[in-house]
Amino acid sequence: MIIKRTLKVVSLILFFSINNYGQTDQTIQENLEVSEITIDELNDMIKNREGRVLLINIWATWCVPCKEEFPDLIKISDKYGKQIELIGISIDYPDEVESKIIPFLNKLKPNFINYVNVENDIERFINNLNPDWSGAIPATFFYDLEGKQFLFYEGKMSFKEIENEALKKIN
DSSP states (O other): OHHHHHHHHHHHHHHHHHHHHHHHHHHHHHHOOOEEEOHHHHHHHHHOOOSSEEEEEEEOTTOHHHHHHHHHHHHHHHHHTTTEEEEEEEOSOGGGIIIIIHHHHHHHOOSSEEEEEOOSOHHHHHHHHOTTOOSOSSEEEEEOTTSOEEEEEESOOOHHHHHHHHHHHHO
């Protein structure tokens, strides 16, 4: 009798745990948002630092090096989130948020905010971030506590490379 009751209780606990886990995971996916960002909004983020170094990473779902770099960005945010603000900006089309960007982000579950660029004039977008940038992605832009860019890097960076550059302004 005691064994039957114990098995029932364990079965109920497992049933509710599995169902609640599924709901939590679904809630996370449903709440994932990718907002549009304008150049003015981006410039405000760069200027208004809250005691943290800023890294802006430009990426796209169709870019293989971007996909390879993304897990290292997540690790950087995990390890240095109190000292580094990381922002991702996709250059996929804004109408691809639901079909491409969110499914990509749901797979990787980033712990930093991601936006989609809505500036139609790509040259303006590029020159706003850095006139020396060719527009190649991935591209990562590093800003100090005053919002001054101290580095930009075209191409995929490793965790160690990102960490080494960011730590120059943290320490």
